Amino acid sequence: MAEQKATNVTWHEHHVSKEQRCQQNGHKGAVLWFTGLSGSGKSTIANTVDHKLFEKGKHTFVLDGDNVRMGLNKNLGFSPEDRTENIRRIGEVSKLYTDAGILVMTAFISPYREDRDQVREILGDGEFIEIFVKASLETCEERDPKGLYKKARAGEIKGFTGIDAPYEEPEKAELILDSDGKGIDELADEVVAYLESNGYLTYP
Ligand SMILES: Nc1ncnc2c1ncn2[C@@H]1O[C@H](COP(=O)(O)OS(=O)(=O)O)[C@@H](OP(=O)(O)O)[C@H]1O
Numbered sequence: 001m002a003e004q005k006a007t008n009v010t011w012h013e014h015h016v017s018k019e020q021r022c023q024q025n026g027h028k029g030a031v032l033w034f035t036g037l038s039g040s041g042k043s044t045i046a047n048t049v050d051h052k053l054f055e056k057g058k059h060t061f062v063l064d065g066d067n068v069r070m071g072l073n074k075n076l077g078f079s080p081e082d083r084t085e086n087i088r089r090i091g092e093v094s095k096l097y098t099d100a101g102i103l104v105m106t107a108f109i110s111p112y113r114e115d116r117d118q119v120r121e122i123l124g125d126g127e128f129i130e131i132f133v134k135a136s137l138e139t140c141e142e143r144d145p146k147g148l149y150k151k152a153r154a155g156e157i158k159g160f161t162g163i164d165a166p167y168e169e170p171e172k173a174e175l176i177l178d179s180d181g182k183g184i185d186e187l188a189d190e191v192v193a194y195l196e197s198n199g200y201l202t203y204p
């Protein structure tokens with residue numbers, strides 16, 4: 001975990017508590033952490049879940065890999081250290097959303113188990129829902145919507161996840177989505193059903 005550099009800083013308690021915000025929203029705040037290979041379906045499924053929850057009147061947001069890398073994390077690349085810092089920052093941002101009583105969906109490869117576990121640690125009990133979007137490398141390479149696997153196979157991209165950089169599968173995911181065998185809508189419904197049956201969509 002990164003060390004805190006600043007010394008003369010003091011934590012401020014909010015006047016409006018997380019509980020009050022959740023009460024007003026009528027549901028809990030939590031992070032739905034989608035992880036999986038490039039092309040596994042993280043972004044599409046997260047956005048479909050977002051849409052379904054939005055239509056139910058829930059307060060939601062999606063943090064997406066490519067978009068965050070164009071702004072907040074534009075100074076980071078794909079070395080193991082930069083990926084770790086990428087995930088650490090997204091973890092902290094997700095925590096802010098969760099504290100605001102929002103259901104936030106993140107769509108990052110997040111290839112290292114330890115990095116995902118660190119995010120789980122900074123969130124409260126039950127606030128981190130790890131969702132493994134499981135698709136074989138063959139499926140992802142076949143989809144290859146951005147042509148990146150082709151480039152990685154041709155040696156034009158070095159350190160591409162699944163080709164010459166690792167992906168460590170989750171061992172304690174709350175949910176595993178079979179993206180090889182099922183369609184987007186069915187998988188998004190599985191996520192919504194999980195939230196419903198585990199009490200996330202109501203408060204208290
Ligand atoms: N070397 C390498 N390895 C993996 N992915 C690469 C790489 N270079 C660029 N891209 C594109 O960046 C997207 C992944 O960014 P993430 O922030 O999710 O990656 S990570 O969590 O920090 O590993 C990923 O997007 P998704 O396809 O949405 O996963 C790729 O489009």
Ligand SMILES: Nc1ncnc2c1ncn2[C@@H]1O[C@H](COP(=O)(O)OP(=O)(O)O)[C@@H](O)[C@H]1O
Nearest residue numbers: 038039040041042043044143145179182183184
């Ligand atoms: N379960 C699925 N069934 C069919 N197509 C899928 C499925 N999941 C994703 N796709 C398609 O694969 C492509 C990559 O999905 P995307 O959500 O961008 O993946 P990721 O965010 O993990 O890189 C998109 O064109 C998407 O429509």
